[in-house]
Structure formats: C-alpha cells, structure tokens
Amino acid sequence: MFKPALLLGILFIFLSGCQSASENSSNINFNVSFSDNISSQAQDGRLLLMLSTNDDAEPRFQINSGLNTQLIFGMNVDGMAPNSEQSFDAKNFGFPYSSLSEVPPGEYWVQALLHVYETFNLSTGHTVKLPMDNGEGQKWNRSPGNIYSKPFKVTIPENGDLEIAVVMDQVIPPIEEPEDTEWIKHIKIRSEKLSEFWGRDMHLGAHVLLPKGFQDHPEAKYPLMIFHGHFPDDFGGFRTVPPDPNLEPDYSDRFKVKGYNIIQQQEAYDFYKRWNEPDFPRFLIIEIQHPTPYYDDSYAVNSASQGPYGDAITHELIPHIEKEFRGLGEGWARFLYGGSTGGWEALAVQVKYPEEYNGCFAACPDPIDFSAYVLTNIYEDENAYYYKSEHKTLEVPAHRDYLGQIQSTVKDENYLELVLGDKSRSGQQWDIWEATYSPQGKEGYPERIWDKMTGIINPEVANYWKENYDLRHILERDWDKLGEKLKGKINIYCGDMDNYYLNNAVYKMEEFLENTSDPYYGGEVLYGDRAEHCWNGDPEEPNHISRLRYNSMYVPKIMKRIAESAPPGADLNSWIYP
Numbered sequence: 001m002f003k004p005a006l007l008l009g010i011l012f013i014f015l016s017g018c019q020s021a022s023e024n025s026s027n028i029n030f031n032v033s034f035s036d037n038i039s040s041q042a043q044d045g046r047l048l049l050m051l052s053t054n055d056d057a058e059p060r061f062q063i064n065s066g067l068n069t070q071l072i073f074g075m076n077v078d079g080m081a082p083n084s085e086q087s088f089d090a091k092n093f094g095f096p097y098s099s100l101s102e103v104p105p106g107e108y109w110v111q112a113l114l115h116v117y118e119t120f121n122l123s124t125g126h127t128v129k130l131p132m133d134n135g136e137g138q139k140w141n142r143s144p145g146n147i148y149s150k151p152f153k154v155t156i157p158e159n160g161d162l163e164i165a166v167v168m169d170q171v172i173p174p175i176e177e178p179e180d181t182e183w184i185k186h187i188k189i190r191s192e193k194l195s196e197f198w199g200r201d202m203h204l205g206a207h208v209l210l211p212k213g214f215q216d217h218p219e220a221k222y223p224l225m226i227f228h229g230h231f232p233d234d235f236g237g238f239r240t241v242p243p244d245p246n247l248e249p250d251y252s253d254r255f256k257v258k259g260y261n262i263i264q265q266q267e268a269y270d271f272y273k274r275w276n277e278p279d280f281p282r283f284l285i286i287e288i289q290h291p292t293p294y295y296d297d298s299y300a301v302n303s304a305s306q307g308p309y310g311d312a313i314t315h316e317l318i319p320h321i322e323k324e325f326r327g328l329g330e331g332w333a334r335f336l337y338g339g340s341t342g343g344w345e346a347l348a349v350q351v352k353y354p355e356e357y358n359g360c361f362a363a364c365p366d367p368i369d370f371s372a373y374v375l376t377n378i379y380e381d382e383n384a385y386y387y388k389s390e391h392k393t394l395e396v397p398a399h400r401d402y403l404g405q406i407q408s409t410v411k412d413e414n415y416l417e418l419v420l421g422d423k424s425r426s427g428q429q430w431d432i433w434e435a436t437y438s439p440q441g442k443e444g445y446p447e448r449i450w451d452k453m454t455g456i457i458n459p460e461v462a463n464y465w466k467e468n469y470d471l472r473h474i475l476e477r478d479w480d481k482l483g484e485k486l487k488g489k490i491n492i493y494c495g496d497m498d499n500y501y502l503n504n505a506v507y508k509m510e511e512f513l514e515n516t517s518d519p520y521y522g523g524e525v526l527y528g529d530r531a532e533h534c535w536n537g538d539p540e541e542p543n544h545i546s547r548l549r550y551n552s553m554y555v556p557k558i559m560k561r562i563a564e565s566a567p568p569g570a571d572l573n574s575w576i577y578p
Contacts, residue, residue, distance in 0.1 A: 027161045028100045029089050032112045034147050034168040036082035043080045043147070044117040044129050046421050048140075049073045049088045049166070051108040058151055059111040060141040065408040065416045066399070071097060074419040077114070078129075085165075095416045105158040112166045113148040115140045115421070120293065121199040126444025130293035130425060135175040137231025137296035138427045140420060144174045178234040183210055186234075187324065188289075191316050197307030198293075204317045205289035207235035208325055209551075211282035212275060213577060220574040221328045223562070224318070225285045226357075227550060228338030228345040231296035232287040237548055238275070239268035255544035267548040274552055278578040281559055284325055285551055288313060294424060295432035300345040301352055301469070304440040305424075314353050328575075332566050335558050337361035337550060339534045340502075344368060344471075347492065351471055354485035359561045361554045363493045363536035364502055366433070369472035370465055372504035374398060374410065378449060378462040385411035385455030402497040402532045411455060418452045437469040472509045483519050488561065490523040495531025495543070503527065 030049055050059035052070040062070040073094035077086055090101040097103055117129040134144040149168045156162060178186055185208045194202035211222060243266050249259035257263065274280055290298045290309055298309035322329040334357045336346040343365030350360035362368075371377045375396050376384045387394045395409040410430075417426035423445040424431040424438075438446035438461055449465065450457045466473050475482060490513065494506040510525040528535035531543055538546035538553060546553070566572060 026101075026105070026157050026159060027089075028103070028156060028164075029087055029162065030100075030110070030112070030164045030166055031085040031087050032149075032166045032168065033083055033085045034080070034114065038082070038147055038169055038171055040082060042082075043114060044078050044119070045076075045080075045131070046115040046117070046140075046425065047075050047077045047080070047086055048113045048115065048420070049092075050111045050113070051103065052111075052151075053106065053108060055109055055151070059109055060113055060148065063141070063416070065413040067407060069096060069416075071095070071103065071108075072416070072419050073100060074421070076422065080114070093419060095419045096412070098415075103156055105156050107153060107155050109151045110154050110164065110166060111149055111151045112168055113141065113146060114168060115143065116145055116147070117425075118293075122444055123197050123199060124440060124444065126440070128444040131421075131427065132293055133231075133291035133296070135177070135233075137233070138291050138294075139296075140427055142172060144172050146172045148172070175233075178207070183238065183240065184208065184235045185210065185325070187321065189317060189320055191312045193308045193312045193316060202307075204312060206286045206317065206321055207232060207289075208321060209235050209238060209275075209285040210325065211284065211575070212280075213282065214325075217282075217574070217577060218326075220282065220577070221326045221571055222282060222284045222575045223333040223335070223558075224322060224327045225283050225551070225558070226318075226334065226336050226346075227285060227287050227342070228300060228336060228349070229287070229297075229340070229342030231289060231291050235285075235287055237264075237268045237551060238272055239265055240272050242266075242269050252544065255542075257544055260544065263544070264548060267545070271549070271552060281555060282575045282577065283555075284321070284327055286321060288317065292435070294435035295427055297341065297345075299341070299432070299436040300349050301436065303436045305435050305438065305444075305446040310349065310352055314349070314356055318356075328571060330570070331356045332358045332562070332570060335359050335361075335554070335561075337363070337554055339363035339365075339536055339547065339550065341366055343492075347471055347490065348469070350486065350489055351474060351482070354482055354489075357489070358565060359489045359491070359558065361491045361493070361537070361557070363550075364495065364498055364534050365492065365506070367502065367505045368470075368492075369505040369508040370462070370470045372501075372508055374501050375504070376410070376457075378457055378465065379459075382457060383455045384450045384457055385409070385414070397501075399499055400497075400501070401499065402495075402530050404497075414452055414455070422452075424448075437465045439464050472505070472512055475509075476512055479516060483516065483521070486521065487519045488522040488565065490521055491537075491557070492523075492525045493528070493535060493537035494526075495528040495533065495535035497530050497532055498535070499533040502533070 050072045052059040052062050063072050073092045075092050090099045118132045120128050136142045147168045148170050149166050188203050188205040191202050191204050243262050250261045251258050252260035292298045292306050301310040302308045336357050338346045343362040346360040347362040350357050367373045397406045398410045398413050399407045417428045417431050420426035424434045434446045441447045447461045449461050494503045496503050513521045534547045535543050
C-alpha cells in the first residue's frame with residue numbers, strides 16, 4: 001500500500017481544495033430536468049452540468065483536461081422521469097473545481113446534458129448500464145439521442161443563495177450514414193460473437209477503398225491493408241477533386257500551421273492521384289468501425305468487459321470483406337498499420353494473431369510495455385498520480401509539447417473522466433485502457449487499475465494486465481513459440497518527444513527486440529528527432545504532413561515483404577496491372 005504519510009497528504013490536498021470554497025459562502029443549486037415533449041420515458045445515464053466563462057462555443061464543447069477547460073460536474077441518474085428535477089449542489093464532484101462551492105463568483109454560461117445509458121444483459125450473467133454508440137464514435141457531447149439544454153447566462157454571487165432551474169429541451173439528432181461512391185464502399189455486418197456477448201445485436205462496419213480497375217479486372221484478387229485507428233465516419237484522406245478554392249484557411253494550434261485544412265485536402269487529392277498511377281500496387285484498404293459502449297473503438301482484441309472483438313474482426317469482418325471485394329483471403333496478403341491507438345492495435349493484432357497477418361507498422365503506439373504506462377510503472381510504483389517522496393508532493397505529467405511544457409497531469413485527466421462517468425464509463429483514454437485490459441469486476445464493469453480518486457495502484461489488476469496485454473512481456477514470455485511466426489513482421493515508429501511519453505515504452509520494446517535470437521525479429525524500430533505524437537517513420541517530411549500519408553508510405557515495405565514471404569503458388573500477378 002501507499003505510504004500512510006503521503007496518502008494523508010494527498011487526501012489533505014483534495015479536502016483542502018474542497019474547503020477552499022468557504023471563501024465563497026453562496027449556497028449554489030442547479031435543478032436540472034428534461035421536458036416530456038423530449039421524452040415520455042424515464043432515462044438512465046450520466047447527468048452533466050457545465051459552466052463556462054465565455055460564449056465562443058457551447059459549454060459542452062469546451063471541456064477538456066488542458067489549461068483552457070471550462071467547468072463540469074456529474075452525477076448518475078437511474079430512472080430519471082420527465083419533468084422531475086435532479087439537484088446539483090456542493091456535494092457533486094466536478095472538474096477542475098471539485099465542488100460547486102469552489103466556483104468563483106462571476107458570470108457563467110450554463111448548460112446541462114444527459115448522456116443516455118442503455119441496459120445490457122451480458123453473457124457473463126452481469127447486467128450493466130452503458131452508453132451505446134450511435135454513429136458518432138462515443139462522443140458524449142455529440143451522441144445522437146442525448147438530451148441537453150440551450151446555454152444561458154447566470155451570475156454566481158459572492159454571498160447568498162442561488163437556485164437555478166435548467167430544463168433540457170433539445171435532443172442531438174441522428175447522424176446520416178455515408179453514401180457509397182465509385183471508389184469507397186461502406187459495409188456493416190451483424191457480429192454473431194459480439195451479439196452473443198452483449199445480449200443484443202452488435203455490428204461491425206468498415207469503409208473500403210477499392211483499387212483502380214476493380215470493375216475492369218474481375219479476375220483480380222487483392223491484398224488487404226487494414227488502417228487501424230479511432231472511429232472513422234468515412235474513409236479519410238482520399239479526395240477525387242483538387243482543394244476547394246473557396247475554402248477559408250484555418251489555423252492548426254497543434255501544428256502551428258496556417259491553412260491546415262487546405263493542406264489536408266491537397267494531400268487527400270495527391271493520394272487519389274498516386275492511387276491511380278500505373279506503377280502503384282492494387283490493394284484494398286479498409287478503415288474499421290468497431291465502437292463499443294466504452295469507447296470509439298474496441299482496441300481490436302478480446303477482453304473480459306468488451307467481449308471478443310479481436311476474434312470478431314479477424315474471423316468475421318475481415319473474411320466477409322475479402323469475400324465481398326475479392327480479397328486474396330490469406331494471411332500472407334494482409335497488413336496492419338496505424339498510429340496512436342491504431343499503432344497499439346496494429347502491433348497487438350499482429351502479436352495475438354501472428355499467422356493471420358503478414359506485417360504491422362505501428363506508429364506512436366499506446367503503451368506497449370506497462371512498466372512505461374506513460375510515466376507510470378504499474379508493477380513497481382505505488383501511486384499513479386504522485387511521484388514517491390517522503391516530504392514533497394509532485395504530480396505525474398500526462399501531456400507535454402515538444403519542448404517539454406506540461407499541459408495536463410495524470411490526476412487531472414482521471415478526475416475529468418470520473419466526472420464524465422464512473423465505472424470506466426467516461427468514454428475517455430484511461431478508462432478504455434481499463435475496459436480493454438482489466439478483468440471483469442463483480443458488478444460486470446472493469447476492475448480499476450488504480451483507485452480513481454487517490455491513484456493507488458492495484459497490483460493484482462496490474463499482474464492481469466501484464467499476462468494478457470503487456471505486449472513486450474508477452475513477446476518475451478512466448479518468443480520461443482511466436483518468434484518464427486513474427487519474424488520480419490514487427491515495425492515500430494515513434495517521436496522521441498511524443499506528447500504522451502509513448503516513446504518510453506518503445507525504448508523498452510526495442511531493447512527486447514534487438515536482443516532476440518533464434519530467431520532475430522528482423523523488423524525495424526525508428527525514432528523521430530524532437531517529433532511529437534503521430535510521427536510515423538518519415539525522416540524527411542514534418543509530422544503534420546507525414547501523418548496524412550499512412551495509406552501510401554508503407555507500400556514499398558509491404559511489397560518487399562510480399563516478395564520475401566509469399567508462399568509457393570501464391571497469386572502475385574492478378575492484382576498487378578497498370
């Protein structure tokens with residue numbers, strides 16, 4: 001357990017943060033309801049109250065863990081009836097202020113939103129309440145069917161009581177499905193495996209980019225490139241016309257580039273032109289839709305709380321796509337790539353299904369060694385929020401820029417998640433890692449890797465993570481069985497100033513891989529000097545350009561891999577045409 005003295009210090013900091021509100025002696029209450037013209041049914045979900053000091057956007061679009069966040073408070077509701085009120089007061093947990101009583105006096109824009117939960121009767125025997133994705137990719141502030149109020153202004157006084165009624169009378173509308181085009185097709189299948197686990201119909205989808213000449217070459221069968229990543233609303237980065245000449249240039253705060261929207265359109269059009277060049281190999285490329293009730297995607301592996309997504313994607317969705325669009329349908333002709341979440345997925349799927357795929361290109365992957373779980377060693381550290389010290393309290397950072405400037409901490413990000421949803425239901429990054437890697441708890445929700453309030457790590461859960469999802473540990477433990485199957489298939493790329501410190505786990509993975517023998521792993525691990533998150537192996541172009549070229553930059557490496565590894569009699573000709 002964590003040292004008692006330091007734990008008391010942490011609790012003192014938290015409680016003193018709550019008590020600082022005594023400077024504002026107002027008794028603040030927000031009474032939230034929804035009108036019966038919105039829904040006549042009682043609702044379950046997470047009720048959120050937001051306050052903002054500016055009207056640049058609705059408060060629901062101004063919540064984050066960084067320095068520019070506005071205020072949010074949350075509570076669970078079960079069977080909330082129309083026209084009934086739920087009261088937010090000083091007892092409700094919030095971020096970045098832990099209590100309404102801490103909110104400074106002044107003018108605020110107020111908004112409430114109900115993130116609606118559905119009930120799932122799992123095959124494990126548990127009943128859980130979770131937010132179903134409704135085509136938006138698990139975004140609580142944009143999810144169709146969620147109920148919300150229009151923002152209005154209030155003044156919080158320095159002294160005195162404040163009682164405010166907030167009526168939610170708006171519903172987020174449905175999202176239109178993308179339409180098929182000559183080049184891009186959209187499919188959705190009911191997954192037998194996932195439907196059985198979740199106790200209701202569950203679907204997998206994909207956006208499929210067809211090669212040039214698909215209709216003119218019915219004899220051709222194609223290799224498959226799988227671009228893993230966050231929920232795609234359509235196939236991205238492919239545009240058949242030049243950039244819109246009337247497009248107003250925007251500014252990318254992330255990359256400090258003016259007119260990045262125009263650059264994106266130009267890169268998408270350039271890819272279309274490359275896709276049609278006579279010497280470009282003819283592939284199928286897919287982007288998968290596999291959102292879960294916990295996140296915008298499943299991490300593409302089987303897990304205790306999310307079900308058999310790995311098997312469903314590999315054994316149901318991929319064969320269906322290959323049958324529908326004339327894929328070669330063999331492991332030597334399937335390749336995985338992606339960045340960040342997609343980078344972890346590419347590597348994890350290759351490791352978990354070593355013979356079903358013939359190579360992965362994992363860029364800036366989420367932690368692939370949990371002894372470098374961002375900046376926490378879940379096996380040796382006692383607390384994820386604070387560095388170990390007898391006399392000093394220092395929070396563990398979670399996000400930096402390329403100069404090392406800190407924008408948020410692990411505690412801040414987890415506290416925001418706790419406001420958005422308890423029981424790993426926030427739909428955010430730390431919670432989806434739990435939903436993917438953790439054993440299922442007695443209530444049917446994922447076991448916590450650490451206490452969400454104190455940061456104290458659970459070593460039993462950490463050990464479960466290690467044996468099932470720590471990719472470096474799994475490779476080291478099972479190299480005698482996996483080595484020959486994975487030889488030449490593992491390629492990893494990461495910036496050495498990754499914003500989320502993901503390079504630390506890559507260093508550890510590289511150390512293991514470079515010391516493999518019998519066989520040597522035979523891939524590559526490369527780093528971008530001062531490169532931030534999403535660096536994917538291009539040593540010449542800046543990150544804001546190379547990240548737009550995933551679908552073409554690995555093609556030469558894939559062609560080389562096919563030439564070296566295709567089995568005797570493999571079809572190496574039908575898909576090669578001008």
